[in-house]
Amino acid sequence: MTNEDLTRKAQEYIASETNPFFADQVKELLASGNFTELNDRFFTDLEFGTGGLRGVIGGGSNRMNPWVVRRATQGLANYIKKTAPGAGASAVIAFDSRNFSDTFAREAALVFCANGIKTFLFSSLRPTPELSFAVRHCKATAGIVITASHNPAKYNGYKVYWNDGGQIVAPHDAAIIKEVLAVGSSITTMPYADAVSKGVLKLIDADVDKPYIDMIKNQALRPKLIREKGGSLTVVYTPLHGSGKMPVERVLREMGIDVIFVEEQKEPNGDFPTVNFPNPEEASAMKLALELAARVKADLVLGTDPDSDRLGIAVPDDGAYTLVTGNQLGALIADYIFSTRKELGSLPEKPAFVTTIVSSGLLHDVVRHHGGTTYETLTGFKYIAEKIRQFESETSGPRYLFGCEESYGYLVGTAVRDKDAVSAAAMAVEMALYHVSRGTSVARHLQELYRRHGYYREALVSKYFEGESGLAAMKRLMERLRTRPPSTMAGSDVVCVRDYLSGQALSLPDGVATRIEGFPPSNVLQFILKNGSIITARPSGTEPKVKFYASCRSEPGLAVQKAREIVDRMVDQITGELNRLASA
Secondary structure, three states: OOHHHHHHHHHHHHHHHOOOHHHHHHHHHHHHHOOHHHHHHHOOOOOOOOOEEEEEHHHOOOOOOOOHHHHHHHHHHHHHHHHHHOOEEEEEEEHHHHHHHHHHHHHHHHHHHOOOEEEEEOOOOHHHHHHHHHHHHHHOOOOEEEEOOOOOOOEEEEEEEEOOOOEEEOOOHHHHHHHHOOOOOOOOOOOOOHHHHHHHHHHHHHHHHHHHHHHHHOOOOOOOHHHHHHHOEEEEEEEOOOHHHHHHHHHHHOOOOEEEEOOOOOOOOOOOOOOOOOOOHHHHHHHHHHHHHHHHHEEEEEEEOOOOOEEEEEEEOOOOEEEEEEHHHHHHHHHHHHHHHHHHHHOOOOOEEEEEEEOOHHHHHHHHHHOOOEEEOOOOOOHHHHHHHHHOOOOOEEEEEEEOOOEEEEOOOOOOOOOOHHHHHHHHHHHHHHHHHHOOOOOOOOHHHHHHHHEEEEEEEEEOOOHHHHHHHHHHHHHHHHHHHOOOOOEEEEEEEEEEOOEEEEEOOOOEEEEEEOOEEEEOOOEEEOOOOOOEEOOOOOEEEEEEEEEEEOOOOOOOOHHHHHHHHHHHHHHHHHHHHHOO
């Protein structure tokens, strides 16, 4: 893009941006002639993808700012008016602790209101799962949550939900994108005071908080155990400066369980001053919580990300605290839910568990052991929500009990249609209390699962691609893997390549192709090795990177230490090759 083109686009943005903080950034770049930075901010428009927006906060068409939010919301409003004509359309909006989240939420609300769409807005930060719950509770047409989930502080985002409480999927996703691209400069908004006085904007807090909290408490499987022994459990919790502070503490307190907060990370703060990444998947983010747990001898450590849809835990293990992976916690909760329901006689006729194609095989083994059936989806919790909707549409269909994805996302029950760290925290506490009350522990029970099903270990390798040239390099990498797939990995032959974009599975070396049924086209490749390992490659839907997932296992019945040594060698070999492959 030429400097003249950049200057024109920058001036157009300045004329449209009503927030001086963002407009002044671009004015300063023009004044200093910083065309390198201007190119990064204007070489493209921040893409409204299948779930919404996510990008770096700042002025420019390739940044998260009020103008980009208004434009996206106008496109969404146009689609809502076409889909739900008349006076019945409504929307719910929530936001988390990130910088400018409240500003972006209000901007979106006022565009909806100006377009005649009644809007329910939380007055302060709330977790993403409560937004999903609120869409269903308020019988709204759509919902928006302003968040960038677990990304670094410089990011913010905008996720769109439909009337079932799940993130948008086909056909809504493509149709909304088309409307957003067609908006141009035709954006309608209105003053906040007018929206309130005309009754098209309503603030909601307690109207949704209490039903949401009550729903989570009512999911308890052993309420008597919680009432009698819950007060004996010591729980340390960090919301990582996010939105989990109120709901997690309130749910556990009303269950009779005291929470010991990590004080340095208790209050919301969009700069996330104590962590590099506000993500409970990161060991560094949980450091302060683990140190506090050691001092108070906690039975369980909980951590949630800024919008409280992801949960990480740590448990005592031989005098230290062990961080539990997303797959491990999914297996532990699945085992607790299915085994408890079986014991109590409340397991439905067709108990269903839903997970993604990159999650651990241990999850499948655990659910099968207790008589349940596992259903797989593409990566992304919106597909798990879609599967729930499918079950509900079928006469005598499967009954969803639990679902999870490897990236620390869990959903108990169906009142929410996205991953819910608040309800998952409550179930994790109940699960831990159950094992402790029996004289064992979460760590020891995980070892028992490994002895029963085999030792599993997963690894993730990420390759980042920054800027305009990075996007092209990312596409080249996926194309190379698709057209020239590796024949071996870590000394084991590749026996099958699954291409979810073409919908074909190619067995090797015979070259026989079969259809992959039940999945929409997606830019995902899977390589199945002769030794049973599975490697998956997919571009991230939220960040400029390609993710490689590796999953390896041992045979059941081995001593856990021996099995771990075998699997660790396999994982180390595979991740080494993946790093070389990604850097080539």
